[in-house]
Amino acid sequence: MSGYSITEPTPRQKWIAGTLVVLYALITILPLLWIIATGFKSPADAIAYPPKVVFDPTLEGYVNLFTTRSRATPEALEAMGPPETWYDGIVRQYGMVISGPSRYGERFLNSVVIGFGSTFLSVFLGTLAAYAFSRFKVPLKDDLLFFILSTRMMPPIAVAIPIFLMFRTLGLSDTHLGMILLYTAVNISLAVWLLKGFIDEIPREYEEAALIDGYTRFQAFYKVVLPQAATGIASTAIFCLIFAWNEYAFAVLLTSGQAQTAPPFIPTIIGVGKDWPAVAAGATLFLLPVMVFTILLRKHLLRGITFGAVRK
Amino acid sequence: MSHTPIERVAASTPPAIASRVRGLSDRTLAWIFVAPTIFLLLAVNIFPLVWTIRLSLTNYRANRAGAELEWVGLRNYTRILTDPDIWQTMQATAHFLIWTILLQVLIGFTLAWLINRKFRGNDLWTTIIVLPMMLSPAVVGNFWTFLYQPQIGLFNYAVSFVTGIDPSSFSMIGSVELAPWAIVIVDTWMWTPFVMLICLAGLRSIPDYIYEAAAIDRASPWRQFWTITLPMVLPFLMLAVLFRGIENFKMFDLVVQLTGGGPGSTTELTSINLKREAFEKWRTGYASAYAIILFVTVFGLASIYVKALNKVKER
Numbered sequence: 158m159s160g161y162s163i164t165e166p167t168p169r170q171k172w173i174a175g176t177l178v179v180l181y182a183l184i185t186i187l188p189l190l191w192i193i194a195t196g197f198k199s200p201a202d203a204i205a206y207p208p209k210v211v212f213d214p215t216l217e218g219y220v221n222l223f224t225t226r227s228r229a230t231p232e233a234l235e236a237m238g239p240p241e242t243w244y245d246g247i248v249r250q251y252g253m254v255i256s257g258p259s260r261y262g263e264r265f266l267n268s269v270v271i272g273f274g275s276t277f278l279s280v281f282l283g284t285l286a287a288y289a290f291s292r293f294k295v296p297l298k299d300d301l302l303f304f305i306l307s308t309r310m311m312p313p314i315a316v317a318i319p320i321f322l323m324f325r326t327l328g329l330s331d332t333h334l335g336m337i338l339l340y341t342a343v344n345i346s347l348a349v350w351l352l353k354g355f356i357d358e359i360p361r362e363y364e365e366a367a368l369i370d371g372y373t374r375f376q377a378f379y380k381v382v383l384p385q386a387a388t389g390i391a392s393t394a395i396f397c398l399i400f401a402w403n404e405y406a407f408a409v410l411l412t413s414g415q416a417q418t419a420p421p422f423i424p425t426i427i428g429v430g431k432d433w434p435a436v437a438a439g440a441t442l443f444l445l446p447v448m449v450f451t452i453l454l455r456k457h458l459l460r461g462i463t464f465g466a467v468r469k
Numbered sequence: 470m471s472h473t474p475i476e477r478v479a480a481s482t483p484p485a486i487a488s489r490v491r492g493l494s495d496r497t498l499a500w501i502f503v504a505p506t507i508f509l510l511l512a513v514n515i516f517p518l519v520w521t522i523r524l525s526l527t528n529y530r531a532n533r534a535g536a537e538l539e540w541v542g543l544r545n546y547t548r549i550l551t552d553p554d555i556w557q558t559m560q561a562t563a564h565f566l567i568w569t570i571l572l573q574v575l576i577g578f579t580l581a582w583l584i585n586r587k588f589r590g591n592d593l594w595t596t597i598i599v600l601p602m603m604l605s606p607a608v609v610g611n612f613w614t615f616l617y618q619p620q621i622g623l624f625n626y627a628v629s630f631v632t633g634i635d636p637s638s639f640s641m642i643g644s645v646e647l648a649p650w651a652i653v654i655v656d657t658w659m660w661t662p663f664v665m666l667i668c669l670a671g672l673r674s675i676p677d678y679i680y681e682a683a684a685i686d687r688a689s690p691w692r693q694f695w696t697i698t699l700p701m702v703l704p705f706l707m708l709a710v711l712f713r714g715i716e717n718f719k720m721f722d723l724v725v726q727l728t729g730g731g732p733g734s735t736t737e738l739t740s741i742n743l744k745r746e747a748f749e750k751w752r753t754g755y756a757s758a759y760a761i762i763l764f765v766t767v768f769g770l771a772s773i774y775v776k777a778l779n780k781v782k783e784r
Contacts, residue, residue: 178591
């Protein structure tokens, strides 16, 4: 680089631009910080006016998130003796006893199972299809690719009616398998398009060399192309995972008890008691992994978003 | 290792022949690789679509599966297109679409343009701005109801802090005038980064030498912006608008958690309206016709738009 370039912004321009962007970033992140903070407030602090920035942190919200509680008379509390654990102690301050675990744990686990299950399946099938589209003469290739893409234009609710009926007939309603298949179908169009881009970038000469060395086509795919495409596959997987993790419309319509994921469940935590800290705690635990993921993997993720969009 | 006769023969033959004996032909492999994807999409996308078209011609109700099916022809379609309530829903959707796209394009482009000044640490701040769009819209919508609470909410407090209005005097999601703006604000907060990232990709695709040439010709920065920057980013910007348009036409999760379509039906966007018809009133046949109309609308508008986009790209 030469010392002077006319296209390089001046330090003053950089400073102004930087200040404005940082300002916007701070405003944008404020609601998220507020969610996290509310999770550590007591119910009274959460609804205080003016809003409390400085408060005594407590784990009440998290205890309420993971337990169901019932009211006990003072005599009954007296008879039970001193609380055995710290979370018992927190609940007893309100004249309550813990009567069992809440369903949050299950719902969170469902999200994990369905999220990872569908991600694995869509990346697996997507890689195979993308490789075929990238390297072979597939009849009607462009039509098929457009068809795969157009499936994303349908509003989820529009497809939900027949899927609801279909799942009811096949016994897939409210099952993990049903949700995994459904999310895979939704994700696979994006997966094929992203992965085809990544595989297109790998030079064909590598495989051709492998074929000459006596590899079969499948071995060449498995031993030469796959390792080369690993980064692309990983970032595609993250996109699929984030989609499945965040999905709400299908989840709320097709699951109720067994296979319900966290997004339809979290809003129901609020209950009649307007327990905002518990909702905030539930939201924090659910959103935080994605935030951390995004920050750690920012290089691949940001590229993937624009890459996927611009290619299409 | 190799136990079957064919594998033993394959192992002892020269590589070129071996690959023909052991390996599948490219053609077969291509089909094996593509078939599962196509099958899945047929089963979960195309078959349901065909089924929806069939249902849309009947008076079927999913909560009364045993009842006799009656063919009603196109009656569901004519009823929807002449229903004033549906047009009100369409208006709410149009308001939401126009304002979210306008705000996101303006803010998103400005941010991208600023970030492209390449100040120090810009990638970290970019990531922070991107965070909201990675999160679950339903959970975010649910939490914004807390921020929008009249007395205690952070949003109302911030507004009163800046303008001096009493924070308990207005309710963003409770009032008929403000609720349509409440959903616009949250959607803009959440999705501006998407437009920003695509614009950033556009800005970074402009080679430096064009600006250098313009500077040698003494084109003012203002003129450079209008004759170089904007025209070259335009295809990207239009693409971002396409994606946001399709997504927001389908909008369901964020708004349903935020306002539930209320108060009254002021924020009842088409998807929410459709869900109500299909899964609360259980008018399955009617809702199917509704779904088809929406799908045709999105598809039609998107196709026209893509044609326009291609024209811009060709220039």
